[in-house]
Amino acid sequence: MIETIPPEMKEDFLKAKEIIESSEDIKIYSHTDCDGISSGAILSTILDRIGKKHEIEIVNLDVLEDLPIEHELTIFSDLGSGQPVDKHAKKDSKIIILDHHPPLREKSYNDTVDYEILEINALYYGIDGSLEICGGGLCYLLAKEFGYDDLSWIGILAAVGDMQNTKTGKLVGMNNAILNDAKNEGLVKSETDLSLYGRQTRPLFVALSYFSDVNLPITNNKNETIALLRKLDIPRRNQYDEALTLSDLTMDQKIPLINELIKMISREVPLKYSKYVPKLVIADTYEFLQEDHGTFLRDASEFSTAMNACVRNNRPDIALEVLKGNRTTALDELEIVSKEHRRYLALNIQDLGESGAIIQMDNLQYFDGTGIRSNVVGTIAGMILSYGDWRKPIIGFTQVSDENTDLKISLRCSRLLAYDGIHFGNIIREVAQSLGGNGGGHNVACGAYIPADKKDDFLNLMNDKLEGRLMLDN
Numbered sequence: 302m303i304e305t306i307p308p309e310m311k312e313d314f315l316k317a318k319e320i321i322e323s324s325e326d327i328k329i330y331s332h333t334d335c336d337g338i339s340s341g342a343i344l345s346t347i348l349d350r351i352g353k354k355h356e357i358e359i360v361n362l363d364v365l366e367d368l369p370i371e372h373e374l375t376i377f378s379d380l381g382s383g384q385p386v387d388k389h390a391k392k393d394s395k396i397i398i399l400d401h402h403p404p405l406r407e408k409s410y411n412d413t414v415d416y417e418i419l420e421i422n423a424l425y426y427g428i429d430g431s432l433e434i435c436g437g438g439l440c441y442l443l444a445k446e447f448g449y450d451d452l453s454w455i456g457i458l459a460a461v462g463d464m465q466n467t468k469t470g471k472l473v474g475m476n477n478a479i480l481n482d483a484k485n486e487g488l489v490k491s492e493t494d495l496s497l498y499g500r501q502t503r504p505l506f507v508a509l510s511y512f513s514d515v516n517l518p519i520t521n522n523k524n525e526t527i528a529l530l531r532k533l534d535i536p537r538r539n540q541y542d543e544a545l546t547l548s549d550l551t552m553d554q555k556i557p558l559i560n561e562l563i564k565m566i567s568r569e570v571p572l573k574y575s576k577y578v579p580k581l582v583i584a585d586t587y588e589f590l591q592e593d594h595g596t597f598l599r600d601a602s603e604f605s606t607a608m609n610a611c612v613r614n615n616r617p618d619i620a621l622e623v624l625k626g627n628r629t630t631a632l633d634e635l636e637i638v639s640k641e642h643r644r645y646l647a648l649n650i651q652d653l654g655e656s657g658a659i660i661q662m663d664n665l666q667y668f669d670g671t672g673i674r675s676n677v678v679g680t681i682a683g684m685i686l687s688y689g690d691w692r693k694p695i696i697g698f699t700q701v702s703d704e705n706t707d708l709k710i711s712l713r714c715s716r717l718l719a720y721d722g723i724h725f726g727n728i729i730r731e732v733a734q735s736l737g738g739n740g741g742g743h744n745v746a747c748g749a750y751i752p753a754d755k756k757d758d759f760l761n762l763m764n765d766k767l768e769g770r771l772m773l774d775n
């Protein structure tokens with residue numbers, strides 16, 4: 302794995318810098334997720350600093366198919382490589398693409414067209430776009446060419462939001478190089494530590510109750526988590542008499558908790574999975590040092606959730622302002638959106654958590670999410686996995702939108718299944734494509750779009766495809 306920018310890539314970043322410097326009318330398109338927002342925020346900050354007027358739009362992939370190219374320079378970040386975005390390019394159009402998804406075009410494509418298209422895709426340089434760098438990382442490397450190393454922390458947020466650290470428990474390759482920049486700038490601290498979601502803002506007994514990679518006695522059971530903490534002599538409140546969070550714990554308090562969790566998980570998992578158990582509770586954590594302690598902004602993972610809440614509630618503008626440092630009103634707005642987002646999720650989970658909502662098949666489980674907004678069905682799938690069987694993936698489906706009757710399908714699973722080598726993103730793509738749809742994504746979190754009448758075929762095909770690939774017995 303490489304941690305220095307390959308010379309050919311460096312050359313392309315310099316070319317991108319020149320194109321930007323020589324353009325006056327610029328449009329940025331970026332993706333509707335944390336990585337896309339981070340990418341857009343970095344690009345927009347570069348353009349602000351060098352005094353270039355620009356527009357930015359955060360879009361879903363489907364708008365890229367027939368996009369008019371109307372500006373002198375159009376920049377695509379965290380998307381564009383997999384779509385024919387230059388379909389309507391004119392003779393004098395300039396296009397830059399910064400992406401880490403599998404590219405449609407060869408690197409030499411620019412030589413075959415009569416406009417300028419500079420595509421910087423991680424894979425062109427032998428860099429793994431699912432593990433070593435994401436959209437935000439690429440945009441940061443461009444920012445670095447302008448001398449803006451202080452934007453490195455956004456590259457870290459992007460990588461965590463894009464789950465680039467899920468499989469390895471840490472950032473590797475170019476992501477690690479970006480992390481080093483962020484450390485040198487004094488912006489990020491990283492530690493190998495007990496890893497639970499909600500490190501800064503969730504009371505520890507609540508954070509523990511959400512553990513769902515394996516169903517434990519403490520899963521969804523706050524009485525049990527409170528009892529566990531009492532047994533380990535860990536208090537409920539911190540030194541300021543606030544609810545104690547993971548970030549308040551000393552290493553001396555964490556070690557017995559880590560050991561207890563590993564013991565508990567090991568009791569539940571098949572022997573074959575034992576070697577992966579420590580990875581479920583120990584991982585590198587990333588803390589933004591310029592943010593206040595005890596806020597969601599301080600922890601990369603919690604910060605990324607807030608960014609996603611904004612885009613899923615059609616308020617990417619708020620997320621962009623927060624990232625660009627214009628926080629006077631944006632933080633208050635973010636608070637409101639996050640609250641509304643949590644309320645919406647809780648409401649739907651309450652309904653689905655009731656018995657009978659999760660239907661079991663041999664190798665998967667699913668729920669009918671009809672009525673749930675399609676852009677949160679994945680989040681909800683992840684949250685109700687703990688009410689189902691962690692040994693199988695969980696699939697939820699709902700109608701794409703009021704106008705589009707196709708089904709949006711989302712899949713989530715325990716990280717143990719991914720550690721064991723299954724890549725659900727690839728499986729779901731294959732199955733969806735065989736039914737006239739499309740899909741893809743990460744190994745533990747992915748999705749697809751299929752025609753509404755193919756729901757049963759989809760479930761049966763997925764179920765067949767997984768036969769013999771899961772560890773269903775102890």
Ligand SMILES: [Mn+2]
Nearest residue numbers: 336379436463
């Ligand atoms: Mn991305």
